[in-house]
Amino acid sequence: MLTQRLIKQSASLSFSKRRKLLLLLFAIVGTFPVWFGFEHAYSAVVHPATTLPPPRLVTTNVVSGKEPGAADSIVGRVVDARNIPVKGVQVRVPGRLPVLTNAKGEFMLRGLSASDRLPVSFTAPGFMNTTRIFKVGSVAGGGTTVVIWARSVPVSIDTRRGGKVRFRTGGGVTIVPNSLVDENGKPVRGIAKVSLTLLDVSDRNQLRSVPGDFTAQMSDKSIRMLESFGVFEISITDARGRRTDFAPGKPAKFDLPIPARLRRTAPKRSRLFSFNIESGRWLEEGEVVLTEQLFYSGTITRTDWDWNVDDPLDTTCITIKFQDVYGSNSGPIANALVEATGVSYSTISSGYTNSQGLVCLLVKINSAIVIKAYDPMYPTYPIGPATVTSPNVPAGAADCGDPVKCPLVITMEQDAD
Secondary structure (H helix, E strand, C coil), rough: HHHHHHHHHHCCCCCHHHHHHHHHHHHHHHHCCCCCCCCCCEEEEEEEEEHCCCCCCCCHHHHHHHHCCCCCEEEEEEECCCCECCCCCEEECCCCCCEEEECEEEEEECCCCCCCEEEEECCCCCCCCEEEEEEEECCCCEEEECCCCCCCCEEECCCCCEEEEECCCCEEEEECCEEECCCCCCCCCEEEEEEEEEEECCCCCHHHHCCCEEEECCCCCEEEEEEEEEEEEEEEEEECCCEEEEEECEEEEEEEEECCCCCCCCCCEEEEEEEEECCCCCEEEEEEEECCEEEEEEECCCCCEEEEEEECCEEEHHHHHHCCCCCCCEEEEEEEEEEEECCCCCEEEEEECCCCCCCEEEEECCCCEEEECCCCCCCCEEEEEEECCCCCCCCHHHHHCCCEEECCEEEEEEEEE
């Protein structure tokens, strides 16, 4: 009852007081996330870095910029492409039993060990699998929103004859005759159902559904950031709904259409990656070739898997500051998610601000970047977007905190209308 009265009274409060009220509500109902429909309004003021002195970063995680804390939980919610909460999503941490999202799409993972980089996977019937990377050891805040993308409607093929299953924009995957086996390696006979789903990485909403954080382990064991030209998932079941796979030595050929916005920059040869849910990274698998029809052509060896055509990025480092300039709440905003999305390339770099409201991110060198910031108390209301150009200076994660190699490029200010 007390919670209901506080929510009802919030409509007449200022933004500053409503934010304090939300903190009080968290204290009352516990640490599980609560998303209330407050009719508040933000305005964002962005300042170029030339008006501010270089920051002094205090950070133990050079990519995300978050400082260690006492929290051992991850909270959030899962929504579909229309921002509708999804119930019953399995949320899994490696080595632990999954938890399920509730009717509001909310989830909470408790008792986690401190980690700079924890992969958390999300699976649900009818949706592509995805994985998000979290830092454990900072205040959980208001949670994060995870977007999962619906799978394509399955297509039937005769396993003895094989066939081609097409992407909605052309190209597709060609399955050779008698190439499917069950989990025991025995040939699958009769009809198989093939779901082939393509993410258009030139669309920012679909880009947010891509598994991982766009980092990859290359064949030489080095870790690189990736620029994606297309991500797809293939899932195949037999007539009884049981998972099937490709037999050894019988891979499937694919032709991946390149989004129109990326065709001008697509290299003639690129690389193929598969996703590893345990590490939360893409793994280099081989090479693909650009055809005259503007498809990337290659082969895949596994089903029920995410595949990605990418090139490693030449990176630079940028620093972003996020602060509140309204009343008693003025000052740096800590534990805020900040995203940097490429304008002419398809990658999202993200991290969380430290106690100084600072985060440093790796992005493509000398490129236009769109910045958004999310107050941890209101994770569904972004501040921004604001567009900046990254420095033409090669830099990596180790350069975070260097005002020359990882300069402050913008300050995002949160205010109330």
